[in-house]
Amino acid sequence: MRQQTDRGKDSKPRRITAEQVAKAAGVSRSAVSRAFTPGAYVDKAKRERILFVAQELGYRPNALAAGLQSNGRSNLVAIVTGDLVNHFDSEILARLMQGLNAMGKWPVVLGGSDDISEADVLGVLGYPLDALILRGGSVGESVATHCAKLNIPVIVSGRNMQTEGVDSVCCDNERGAEIAVQQLLGRGCRQLGYIGGLTYLSSDQERRAGFEAAMATAGMAPVAMLQSDYSFEGGYAAVKNLLSQTTEIDGLFCANDAMALGAMSAAQKEFGLKVPNDLAIIGFDDIAMAAWPSFNLSTIRNDMDRTVSHILRLLGERLDAPDKASETIRIEPQFIARGTH
Template sequence: MTTSRSRPKKASVSAIRVAELAGVSRSAVSRTFTDGASVSPATRAKVLAAAEKLGYHVNHLARGLIHHRSGIVCMIVAELQAPFHSNVVEVTTRKLQAIGKVVMVLNTAGQPDNVEAALRQTLNYRADATVVVSGAPPVSLIETCIENGQRVILINRDDPIEGPEIVLVDNESAAREACLMLHRAGCRRLAVVSSTAGTPSIVTREQSFVAAAAELGLEAQVSRAGPTSYATGAEGARQLLGASSRPAGVFCVTDLLALGFMDVARLEFRLDIPEALCVVGFDDIPQAGWIGYNLTTFRQPIGEIADHIVAIIEKDEADPAPPKRLPTQVAWRKSVRP
């Protein structure tokens, strides 16, 4: 019978070993791997050759902590499976990595306590900044992070507290435009398909649409059949379209809700979109442009959101700037009559 022996763990190569092999001082190795530091071309060549031979890598985390900068940026996301959130993470992580940041994505799906635990974890890792994509963390917890010297960036959340950097899209104007869009298409019975999530962005879209309808002398029905999901949109369609006063124009506060709503409207109620029913979404996720949906929606400027996050993290001053409010853009397709 043979016995397997585990290979001994190989120790990481130290800067001292590189210095010994290169025949230079320890400080010369440090200067070689420090941007802007003074080191002669000959010394740099010796150090790089020795580092290559030994397989040496700079411990950026340790070096950063000495200067109170870890280089880590945490992203807190509650719904990674949601197309809009996954798009935000994909674009933002790519741009943060391009400026040399290490991105830690914390998935807080499930219990609300998971969001609190994730935020506390960012303090343990001494993250340079935390980007909160989820709308769930309580204000008190955000204040705790700020009090501990952490830069907090909130996406689509405008809390009345001092300290966080805020990046918003103009949810109110978009929702009001959605109402006018449906009204111009001849829709007089209106409805909103929302969710029970209660996040600031969703609540603003829902309330702004209802207010705009009231200004036109119309009443907008509201459906909140569950969390922000395809299934909730489908159930919203069953509730609204099965009623005696069926709406003619519907605003779904996210595209994912709209996709579920449209499928049930066409497949279960046999309604033609947009001839019998007009539908407007919000986000402009990739699926909205699929030929099976052709959803008219409001595009969130994900690239601009990511660029602004990068700009916040790169700036030297710690004082937060006023909230950045970005406009949405209508993506005209075929779910609303001309």
């Protein structure tokens, strides 16, 4: 059984409504609603008739409207993410989406690049969000102010935002960089260099500060301090340029794994260096690719599972208690020894 819908010559078919199902099934609109509501009473034969007609017409209840009517929640959670070319961002996004789905939430992903603007974020606030998870490092704290006015909880991941009512989950980046320097020095390296990422991101600022502090504590000065863009290609180009000018470097700390993998490839392919004998390299994040046998990259683990677990916990607690005090979680970094140091 098919029902014709009214539409103009050039218009697209509209979504089938509960009223249309009720009319085709010969029942009331409320009977259709009860047929799709778990636990609601409706005669068995009538329910079967309604569900059959609904399937034939292609009707599905509006879950968003139903949620807002029942408990005031849409189950929509926006995730503002950074550049998904960055393997860490893409891997943690996948874990976040899986975790939100397990909570019965529907992720709305916004971004996918590092140049996402505040206006882009404010645009999604027009939807009835349950919460906003902010992973875009360049978005200003004023976004949290807008969310507060709309009673939309904000969970910040990847940096610490000192704003009332905002919860933060972030790796202890400075400590991670200090561990990397200690590991390189412990191996016997004395000529150390640093390759950082995008300077406006707090993660790079903290990792650079940790590297410089650890070097100062050791009474040493870096051979080179370079900035790149967190990409494999950026790391490759930075080391190619560096080693073209000097070979007085035996240890390299890169602010993320992608750049470390690019640095390792450039050292081996462009200059025939052996890693780690000629040049020891340590990355940061511990993305899945770092453990591949062809790379076997030593790195600082920025634990994704623990990060996502804390984000989801904070989200649930914030939804249950909107006025609770802000909480900041610092994830302890861990050195993962593999074959490049």
